[in-house]
Amino acid sequence: MMENLLKLDNVNTHIGQYHILQGVHFEAKVGEVSVLLGRNGAGKTTTLKTIIGLTPATGGSVTFLNQDITKKPTYDIANLGIGYVPEDQGIFAQLSVEENIKVAMKKESEESKEKLEYVLNLFPDLKKFWKKAGGNLSGGQKQMLAMARAFVNDSKLLLIDEPSKGLAPIVIEKVMEAIVEMKKRTTILLVEQNFFMASKIGDSFTLIDDGKTVHQGAMKELIDNDEMKHKYLGIG
Amino acid sequence: MDLIISLVINGLATGMLIFLLAAGLTLIFGLMDVLNFAHGGLFVWGAYTGIFSYAYTGSFIVGIVVAILTGLVFGFIMEKLIITPVYGNHVQQILITLGFMLVLQEMIKVFFGPNVVAVKVPEYLAGSWQVGDIIIIKYRIFIIIFGFIVFGLFHYILTRTKVGLIVRAGVMNKDMVQALGINIKRIFLFVFMTGAALAAVAGVLMAPYSGSIYAELGMEYAILAFIVVVIGGMGSFQGSLFAAILVGLAGSFMAYYVPYLSLAVNMILMAVVLIFRPQGLFQAAKG
Numbered sequence: 001m002m003e004n005l006l007k008l009d010n011v012n013t014h015i016g017q018y019h020i021l022q023g024v025h026f027e028a029k030v031g032e033v034s035v036l037l038g039r040n041g042a043g044k045t046t047t048l049k050t051i052i053g054l055t056p057a058t059g060g061s062v063t064f065l066n067q068d069i070t071k072k073p074t075y076d077i078a079n080l081g082i083g084y085v086p087e088d089q090g091i092f093a094q095l096s097v098e099e100n101i102k103v104a105m106k107k108e109s110e111e112s113k114e115k116l117e118y119v120l121n122l123f124p125d126l127k128k129f130w131k132k133a134g135g136n137l138s139g140g141q142k143q144m145l146a147m148a149r150a151f152v153n154d155s156k157l158l159l160i161d162e163p164s165k166g167l168a169p170i171v172i173e174k175v176m177e178a179i180v181e182m183k184k185r186t187t188i189l190l191v192e193q194n195f196f197m198a199s200k201i202g203d204s205f206t207l208i209d210d211g212k213t214v215h216q217g218a219m220k221e222l223i224d225n226d227e228m229k230h231k232y233l234g235i236g
Numbered sequence: 237m238d239l240i241i242s243l244v245i246n247g248l249a250t251g252m253l254i255f256l257l258a259a260g261l262t263l264i265f266g267l268m269d270v271l272n273f274a275h276g277g278l279f280v281w282g283a284y285t286g287i288f289s290y291a292y293t294g295s296f297i298v299g300i301v302v303a304i305l306t307g308l309v310f311g312f313i314m315e316k317l318i319i320t321p322v323y324g325n326h327v328q329q330i331l332i333t334l335g336f337m338l339v340l341q342e343m344i345k346v347f348f349g350p351n352v353v354a355v356k357v358p359e360y361l362a363g364s365w366q367v368g369d370i371i372i373i374k375y376r377i378f379i380i381i382f383g384f385i386v387f388g389l390f391h392y393i394l395t396r397t398k399v400g401l402i403v404r405a406g407v408m409n410k411d412m413v414q415a416l417g418i419n420i421k422r423i424f425l426f427v428f429m430t431g432a433a434l435a436a437v438a439g440v441l442m443a444p445y446s447g448s449i450y451a452e453l454g455m456e457y458a459i460l461a462f463i464v465v466v467i468g469g470m471g472s473f474q475g476s477l478f479a480a481i482l483v484g485l486a487g488s489f490m491a492y493y494v495p496y497l498s499l500a501v502n503m504i505l506m507a508v509v510l511i512f513r514p515q516g517l518f519q520a521a522k523g
């Protein structure tokens with residue numbers, strides 16, 4: 001039995017007067033890639049934002065490393081070891097690739113230098129465009145930069161929101177390979193609509209619909225369950 | 237030719253004072269999304285505390301230091317008490333900072349008296365140089381040099397240091413900065429206090445330049461600074477220098493050649509910029 005790194009228990013989130021999350025349950029186990037699935041507007045992005053504290057939960061609890069982080073400010077949560085790769089990548093457009101990564105690097109220790117070296121080997125494009133403005137990178141390069149930036153920030157858990165969005169198949173392939181490689185060193189919570197990608201690299205899945213968790217299990221169960229795929233994901 | 241040079245020096249000196257005021261304003265707006273209408277109050281408080289300590293000690297440098305300290309202390313108190321509760325709400329920001337502006341202005345009268353205070357240029361900066369036919373007033377050159385040094389210093393901080401990097405990143409995407417583990421509130425406070433100190437320094441430098449100070453001065457300069465922030469591009473530090481010099485020069489030339497237009501010229505400049513480049517001459521891109 002592997003340990004739960006992250007646990008969401010009956011999480012509710014309001015944005016303004018809207019009740020967006022209405023009972024999300026979720027666990028991420030150490031060393032796994034957990035995939036959050038659900039149709040457009042189901043609440044996947046909001047779930048990630050609630051974990052990182054940008055839209056804090058108004059009910060239920062979020063536990064990370066056995067600590068209650070439900071009410072903590074975003075920077076505290078990030079410093080506990082959660083890296084966030086938002087849906088729009090959140091690149092600082094006028095900062096260079098180097099500066100984008102530097103914002104994230106807390107200290108220039110041996111360990112962080114090693115991590116930087118590691119991601120730059122994983123994404124050689126970033127090294128190539130080291131001095132280029134983040135806003136001028138291609139979509140795929142922005143995705144890689146966002147992932148690298150979250151990774152060097154001492155992350156034990158990476159939240160990655162739809163990394164395949166808007167990318168060409170060959171670039172998606174690259175991003176997938178990178179996630180599989182990063183998985184060796186960190187736990188990953190992935191939001192992904194591309195079921196091919198999700199099923200290939202995910203170990204477990206959580207299906208949310210209308211702001212609620214409706215199913216959880218091993219990825220294999222979902223792959224074999226055509227009815228569930230059809231009902232919630234509109235495939236098969 | 238000598239006339240032109242005089243007008244340029246005049247314009248540059250005024251421009252630099254406006255720049256010191258506008259630089260803080262533009263960063264406060266760009267990073268914190270806060271419209272601070274009380275900025276002029278800090279300016280006038282810097283002028284009074286600085287000039288009174290200058291008069292008391294006889295040292296202008298002490299006056300400048302006291303003005304900086306005043307700016308830092310007032311900036312700290314203001315950010316904590318006045319600004320923090322109204323983050324994210326422009327209407328409330330305008331109301332509360334305008335109200336506080338009036339409070340600051342009236343408090344000047346309570347603490348320092350309601351009368352206009354005459355100010356002399358310190359001896360070592362007084363007088364002028366004569367170069368050929370041109371008379372160059374030393375204090376104006378001093379202000380210009382001071383302004384460029386401040387610009388250089390802050391340009392260095394913004395482009396070469398970690399905190400400057402964070403400030404620039406924060407102007408572009410606040411949420412992401414926090415998601416990378418940075419307490420943006422601390423950065424806000426730092427920027428606000430720095431902006432307040434710059435405004436206070438502008439005040440104390442302006443005093444000997446104009447020869448006298450009074451409580452309402454803050455409002456007059458704050459309006460110019462706002463125009464500069466709009467022209468330069470809200471959130472752009474370089475833009476505020478460029479626009480401040482532009483406004484300073486335009487004011488100085490118009491006052492000489494078309495005096496009846498000299499008050500309107502800034503409004504006209506702003507209107508023209510807003511029509512053709514609503515984001516300002518320099519853009520501090522978000523996102």
Ligand SMILES: Nc1ncnc2c1ncn2[C@@H]1O[C@H](COP(=O)(O)OP(=O)(O)OP(=O)(O)O)[C@@H](O)[C@H]1O
Binds near residue numbers: 038
């Ligand atoms: N700031 C907001 N204000 C109001 N409603 C919001 C806000 N953000 C999200 N929502 C609503 O919350 C619901 C969930 O949005 P969310 O972005 O979490 O969905 P998602 O599962 O990530 O969808 P997608 O697959 O399209 O990215 C949607 O109905 C959306 O309209």
Ligand SMILES: [Mg+2]
Binds near residue numbers: 044045046087161
């Ligand atoms: Mg989404």
